[in-house]
Amino acid sequence: MAAMLCCSSRASALLLNTSFGISFSTACSSPFWLSSSALRWGSRQQPQQVPGRLTLQRHSPAVSGGALSQYSRMAAAEEEVSSSDPAGLRLWLEGRASTQDSAAQSLFAFNPESAVQLESQGLDYDELQGSKLARPDLAESSRSTTNAFNIVFVSSEVAPYSKSGGLGDVCGSLPVALASRGHRVMVVSPRYWSGPGDTRYAGAYDAQARIKVSCFDGENEVAFFHEYRAGVDWVFVDHPSYHRPGTPYGDTRGTFGDNQFRFTLLCHAACEAPLVLPLGGYTYGEKCVFIANDWHAGLIPIILAAKYRKHGVHRDSRCILAIHNLSHQGVEPATTFGSLGLPSDWYGALEWVFPNWARKHALDKGEAVNHLKGAVVTADRILTVSQEDCCLRGGHCYREIVAGPALSNSALVTSCIYQEQGYAWEITTQEGGFGLDGLLRSRNSVINGITNGVDVDQWNPATDKYIASQYTPEDSSGKTDCKAALQKELGLSVRPDVPLIGFIGRLDYQKGPDVIQAALPELLTDDVQMVMLGSGEPSIESWMSWAESNYKDKFRGWVGFSEAIAHQITAGCDILLMPSRFEPCGLNQLYAMRYGTVPVVHSTGGLRDTVEDFNPFANGGQGVGTGWTFSPLSKEPLMQTLWTAIATYRHHKSAWMGIMKRGMSRDFSWDRAALQYERVFEWAMIDPPYV
Numbered sequence: 079m080a081a082m083l084c085c086s087s088r089a090s091a092l093l094l095n096t097s098f099g100i101s102f103s104t105a106c107s108s109p110f111w112l113s114s115s116a117l118r119w120g121s122r123q124q125p126q127q128v129p130g131r132l133t134l135q136r137h138s139p140a141v142s143g144g145a146l147s148q149y150s151r152m153a154a155a156e157e158e159v160s161s162s163d164p165a166g167l168r169l170w171l172e173g174r175a176s177t178q179d180s181a182a183q184s185l186f187a188f189n190p191e192s193a194v195q196l197e198s199q200g201l202d203y204d205e206l207q208g209s210k211l212a213r214p215d216l217a218e219s220s221r222s223t224t225n226a227f228n229i230v231f232v233s234s235e236v237a238p239y240s241k242s243g244g245l246g247d248v249c250g251s252l253p254v255a256l257a258s259r260g261h262r263v264m265v266v267s268p269r270y271w272s273g274p275g276d277t278r279y280a281g282a283y284d285a286q287a288r289i290k291v292s293c294f295d296g297e298n299e300v301a302f303f304h305e306y307r308a309g310v311d312w313v314f315v316d317h318p319s320y321h322r323p324g325t326p327y328g329d330t331r332g333t334f335g336d337n338q339f340r341f342t343l344l345c346h347a348a349c350e351a352p353l354v355l356p357l358g359g360y361t362y363g364e365k366c367v368f369i370a371n372d373w374h375a376g377l378i379p380i381i382l383a384a385k386y387r388k389h390g391v392h393r394d395s396r397c398i399l400a401i402h403n404l405s406h407q408g409v410e411p412a413t414t415f416g417s418l419g420l421p422s423d424w425y426g427a428l429e430w431v432f433p434n435w436a437r438k439h440a441l442d443k444g445e446a447v448n449h450l451k452g453a454v455v456t457a458d459r460i461l462t463v464s465q466e467d468c469c470l471r472g473g474h475c476y477r478e479i480v481a482g483p484a485l486s487n488s489a490l491v492t493s494c495i496y497q498e499q500g501y502a503w504e505i506t507t508q509e510g511g512f513g514l515d516g517l518l519r520s521r522n523s524v525i526n527g528i529t530n531g532v533d534v535d536q537w538n539p540a541t542d543k544y545i546a547s548q549y550t551p552e553d554s555s556g557k558t559d560c561k562a563a564l565q566k567e568l569g570l571s572v573r574p575d576v577p578l579i580g581f582i583g584r585l586d587y588q589k590g591p592d593v594i595q596a597a598l599p600e601l602l603t604d605d606v607q608m609v610m611l612g613s614g615e616p617s618i619e620s621w622m623s624w625a626e627s628n629y630k631d632k633f634r635g636w637v638g639f640s641e642a643i644a645h646q647i648t649a650g651c652d653i654l655l656m657p658s659r660f661e662p663c664g665l666n667q668l669y670a671m672r673y674g675t676v677p678v679v680h681s682t683g684g685l686r687d688t689v690e691d692f693n694p695f696a697n698g699g700q701g702v703g704t705g706w707t708f709s710p711l712s713k714e715p716l717m718q719t720l721w722t723a724i725a726t727y728r729h730h731k732s733a734w735m736g737i738m739k740r741g742m743s744r745d746f747s748w749d750r751a752a753l754q755y756e757r758v759f760e761w762a763m764i765d766p767p768y769v
């Protein structure tokens with residue numbers, strides 16, 4: 079193979095096609111280039127060849143300020159590292175790793191082929207890498223993509239650094255899945271640093287780049303912190319307005335009053351990040367796929383069009399709006415438009431007029447700006463987080479088209495059983511569109527739905543460090559220990575036979591805790607136990623405390639946010655109740671199924687898309703299904719369905735085990751979704767910019 083690479087015309091083809099800055103010139107007359115996947119790095123020149131020497135060249139764009147006006151003046155400074163033997167390269171790599179420079183890690187992690195090629199030259203890959211650098215699994219390379227993208231996620235929260243709900247989970251795990259498939263992935267999020275005791279960002283270092291963002295009547299200087307972890311560049315935008323205790327959005331006194339400013343800053347900084355940060359020696363450049371998550375990142379497509387593309391920058395970038403929660407849109411007074419740092423002729427994109435009934439007084443003209451609406455009308459494509467109308471688009475199965483033979487038969491079957499319209503359709507209806515349905519309908523041709531995956535390392539009953547005993551689909555006996563430990567922790571009687579029902583989630587209108595409130599007295603007439611974990615609506619919080627003291631032996635209400643308790647409830651309960659009014663995807667039901675906890679959910683959005691109703695007679699009497707769905711959302715259907723689930727738990731143990739096992743065996747990994755995301759990236763790149 080070495081000879082072939084050195085001497086064949088393929089070698090010269092590689093040489094021509096590759097601009098990644100590492101080259102080997104050995105005794106062999108024709109040098110070859112290590113990284114054939116280098117095109118995605120967008121580097122500019124080929125390093126100079128020095129026969130008989132090992133040469134590694136980095137292209138480090140000099141960052142000077144980084145404001146848009148300065149971008150065109152950015153000079154490409156180059157750093158060259160030469161060594162006549164592999165040890166020299168190893169030293170360089172180790173040095174880079176110890177200074178938190180991600181070049182060394184990404185150099186190999188990004189391109190498994192380089193290991194093969196190194197070895198073909200008699201060079202020891204492990205030795206070159208140094209002990210600090212993880213070797214990619216070569217077997218995984220078959221799963222890598224054929225078309226790699228520079229991807230920039232922009233999100234107000236990202237687990238494990240910051241999380242208030244499912245958005246954080248998704249932005250903490252999907253980027254890792256995409257990076258493992260060969261894409262170069264950056265996640266841009268605020269650095270919510272609350273002081274020296276805050277260790278969440280301990281692994282992120284000042285990238286030594288400062289930019290000034292003109293918005294809200296000032297020049298606001300922001301810094302960037304960077305951590306390279308799990309193949310992803312985690313970039314944190316730093317500004318004093320992010321340094322507060324509380325959640326990303328508020329504290330005990332309520333929502334922060336300057337959130338519009340904080341997230342406008344995030345959007346401007348995120349558009350600059352791929353241009354000014356030489357992560358691993360290379361900027362991401364001007365050909366990126368931005369994924370703007372929810373309203374907080376809603377200005378991204380507008381900024382790209384109004385401030386960059388107009389001046390010839392980011393012309394090849396595209397922006398995909400990912401909608402996780404349509405009910406929060408970032409609606410602010412129209413007068414704030416002038417503070418957003420946008421050209422005045424873009425007002426129309428954000429313009430929002432309230433209907434008459436929603437206006438407060440006779441002089442109220444109902445004029446506002448709506449960040450999410452701005453993204454809906456300017457993004458190149460739109461994604462929701464659970465599936466579209468499977469099997470209805472053009473008479474073909476969308477998933478089959480996307481995934482092709484890469485999906486196993488069983489995965490295809492589970493994803494195609496829903497012959498009805500999914501959440502991507504729901505948002506185009508008056509009921510599900512939260513006022514944006516008309517605009518979403520007008521963009522129907524670019525809307526797709528991709529069901530979320532889960533972080534299968536974080537949520538894995540076989541390895542979960544939060545739970546009392548680990549277990550697997552093959553041997554779920556550990557779940558009994560988890561139930562006992564949870565009952566003990568909650569001060570409930572430790573009884574394996576009593577059905578234990580759980581709820582985890584924000585206590586707000588979306589999640590339907592009021593329906594549980596209505597049903598609880600009837601439910602607790604039976605011999606059951608129930609635990610609720612959540613925070614939010616004060617009236618529901620105090621009702622939970624009241625219910626706990628009123629039903630001491632049966633009910634526990636845990637007000638607050640606790641990752642550990644969430645895992646323990648997911649593992650220890652028999653049933654997870656999710657009476658959400660609407661649910662773009664929902665992650666807790668996915669976690670529950672993975673932990674053998676049977677979901678009972680309102681038949682809406684992603685809940686309907688992911689929970690398959692139990693049918694004991696199907697499949698030749700073996701039964702199908704992973705839980706129960708009910709509709710409409712009210713106390714009676716909820717109770718009826720819960721009674722059925724409880725009766726099955728008590729009297730049909732083998733059927734119950736079947737439901738548990740089917741849930742635990744479902745594939746919830748991001749692999750499937752990552753394939754679908756790639757297809758959407760391709761579509762976005764094929765089309766010219768929408769605005």
Ligand SMILES: Nc1ncnc2c1ncn2[C@@H]1O[C@H](COP(=O)(O)OP(=O)(O)O[C@H]2O[C@H](CO)[C@@H](O)[C@H](O)[C@H]2O)[C@@H](O)[C@H]1O
Nearest residue numbers: 243244245402463583612638639640644661662663664665
């Ligand atoms: N008190 C508490 N303590 C500990 N953990 C808690 C908690 N309350 C909630 N969580 C955790 O937060 C996450 C909630 O995720 P969801 O997807 O169910 O809802 P969310 O409405 O936030 O997300 C939105 O975005 C996601 C992601 O796309 C969509 O799935 C969803 O439908 C949409 O509403 C889960 O990981 C859950 O365990």
